[in-house]
Amino acid sequence: MRVLVGVKRVVDYAVKVRVKPDKTGVITEGVQHSINPFDEIALEEAVKLKEKKAATEVVAFSMGGPKCQEVLRTALAKGADKAIHIEVPDADASKLEPLHVARALKKIIENDKFDAVFLGKQAIDDDANQTGSLIAGILDWPQALYASKVEPDGKYLKVTREIDGGLDTIKVSLPAVLSADLRLNEPRYATLPNIMKAKKKPLEKKSAKDLGIDVTPQTKVLEVSEPPVRQAGGFVDDVSALITKLKEKGFIKA
Ligand code: AMP
Numbered sequence: 430m431r432v433l434v435g436v437k438r439v440v441d442y443a444v445k446v447r448v449k450p451d452k453t454g455v456i457t458e459g460v461q462h463s464i465n466p467f468d469e470i471a472l473e474e475a476v477k478l479k480e481k482k483a484a485t486e487v488v489a490f491s492m493g494g495p496k497c498q499e500v501l502r503t504a505l506a507k508g509a510d511k512a513i514h515i516e517v518p519d520a521d522a523s524k525l526e527p528l529h530v531a532r533a534l535k536k537i538i539e540n541d542k543f544d545a546v547f548l549g550k551q552a553i554d555d556d557a558n559q560t561g562s563l564i565a566g567i568l569d570w571p572q573a574l575y576a577s578k579v580e581p582d583g584k585y586l587k588v589t590r591e592i593d594g595g596l597d598t599i600k601v602s603l604p605a606v607l608s609a610d611l612r613l614n615e616p617r618y619a620t621l622p623n624i625m626k627a628k629k630k631p632l633e634k635k636s637a638k639d640l641g642i643d644v645t646p647q648t649k650v651l652e653v654s655e656p657p658v659r660q661a662g663g664f665v666d667d668v669s670a671l672i673t674k675l676k677e678k679g680f681i682k683a
Contacts (some may be wrong), residue, residue, distance in 0.1 A: 430478070430483060430484045430485060430544040430545060430581070431484070431485055431486045431488065431541075431542065431543045431544050431545075431549070432468065432475040432479075432484050432487050432488070432543065432544070432546075432547055433480065433488050433490055433534070433537065433543045433545070433546045433547070434467065434468070434471050434475050434487060434488065434489050434490065434504070434546075434547045434548070435468060435490055435491070435530070435534070435546070435547070435548040435549065435560065436451045436464050436469075436472060436473070436489050436490065436500050436501065436503075437464070437465040437468055437491060437492075437493070437500075437549070437552045437554075438458060438462050438465075438475045438491060438493055438494075438499065439459040439462060439464075439465045439552055439553055439554040439595065440462055440464075440553075440554060441457065441462060441463040441464065442462050442463070442553055443461075443465050443620065444460055445459055446460075448553045448653050448654060449653070451483045452652045452654060453650060453652075453653065453669060454523060454650065454653050457523070459532075460642050461578065462496065462499070463503075463528070464500045464503055464504065465552045465553055465554075466549070466553060467491070467548075467549025467552075467553070467608075467609050467610075467611070468548065468549040468551050468552075469502075469507070469549075469608075469616040470524070470549065470586060470610075470611065470613050470614055470616055471488070471547040471548055471549050471607070471608070471609040471613075471618060472489065472504055472507055472508070472547070472616070472617050473489075473507070473508075473613075473614045473616040474547060474576075474579055474607075474614055475487040475508075475509075475510070475545075475547050476507065476508030476617075477614065478579070478581060479508070479510075479521070479588075481581070482547075483581035484581075486510050487508060487509045487510050488509065488510065488511045488512065488513060488543070489501055489504035489505065489509035489511070489512045489513070490512070490513045490515070490533075490534065490537060491512070491513075491514055491515070491639070491657070491680055492514075492515040492517065492525060492529070492530050492533050493500075493502075493515075493516075493517060493522040493525065494516070494517065494518070494522035495516060495519070496518040497514050497516070498512075498514055498518070498634075500629050501513075501514055501621070501632055502624075502628070502632070503554035503619055503627075505627035505630040505632070506619035506620075506623045506624040506627035507616070507617060507619050507623070507682060508617075508623075509630075510630065511630060511632070512629045512630070512633070513537060513632075513633050513635070514619075514633070514634045514635070515630060515635055515636070515640065515658075516532045516634055516635070516636050516637065517535075517636070517637045517644055520641050521637075521644050524644070524646045525644060526557075526646060526647060526648060527557050527558075527559035527560040527563055528563055528647065529637070529642060529643075530560050530563075530564075531559075531560055531567055532565035532567070532642050533566040533576060533640060533642050534546060534560075534564045535564065535639065536640040536641070536642065537566050538568065539622045543602045543604065544603045544605075545586070545603060545604060545605055545606070545607060546561075546564055546570075546604075546605075546606045546607070547607050547608075547609065548560055548561045548564075548606070548607070548609070550574065550575050550606045550608045550610050551607060552653075554595070554610060555596045558656040561574055561606050561607075561608040562574070565605075565606040565608055567668065568604075568606075569608050570604050570605050571601040571602060571605045572599045572601070572605065572606040572607070572608075573586065573590065573599055573605060573607045573608075574590065574606075574607075574608040575590045575591050575592070575605070575608060575610040576588045576589065576590055576591065576607050576608065576609055576610055576613055577582060577589050577591045577596070577610050577612045577613050578613065578622040579613065579618055582600065584594065584602060584603055585600045585602055585603065586600070586601050586603065586605060586607065587600050588601060588607060589597075590602075590610075590613065591610050607643060608619040610638055614616075617637070643656055
């Protein structure tokens with residue numbers, strides 16, 4: 430089984446994002462970026478399948494500006510065999526939409542045979558949660574989203590999915606699209622020797638233009654704003670003072 434894994438370069442989850450003064454997006458210059466955390470989980474699962482001999486090759490894919498190569502090198506250090514960078518100019522990278530990414534994935538799969546696409550359940554920058562369903566729809570492949578357990582079973586994958594109030598176990602025939610949920614596994618760290626070895630692993634670069642992918646946006650961001658500032662709390666001396674306050678504010682009936 431050959432697995433194609435999506436790794437998106439996003440602002441690191443530990444960074445407190447700040448909105449640009451003109452409210453057109455968030456500040457990304459000079460800000461730490463990393464692999465989208467759910468993509469690290471998807472990658473870890475693919476690498477584990479390779480270690481169990483259930484997968485034969487793991488190829489990491491990233492679409493975006495030139496700096497995507499950094500996350501692809503990290504993916505190679507964490508166990509991917511090869512990497513593919515679909516490059517778009519920096520100016521277009523922040524406007525990329527899930528449909529553009531899904532179309533790029535389709536082109537890669539048309540050029541080279543893959544049995545599965547593993548993605549994160551969502552990218553933490555745009556929280557779109559669309560790419561998995563879009564690529565499954567475009568390719569007419571079954572999808573197993575929000576996976577918390579993956580067991581290879583011949584021409585199938587048995588996938589346990591986290592759903593509201595429980596677990597849903599399904600079997601999908603390969604080729605299939607899978608998206609990783611938080612509890613699927615704990616991704617490994619890249620060790621120094623593996624970081625060094627990753628420098629020699631193949632990283633193929635193609636432009637979106639080469640693939641004939643039009644990255645014209647279909648949506649326009651009207652405004653990005655900070656969440657409302659939380660009001661400072663106050664202290665009350667006792668329960669009756671609390672009840673009086675709640676009545677004053679209209680939270681309970683007088
Ligand atoms: P989204 O639909 O944007 O929430 O993204 C869902 C998943 O699709 C991510 O967790 C990645 O695995 C993959 N993905 C989205 N955008 C990209 C990208 N530009 N490059 C590589 N993978 C991506």
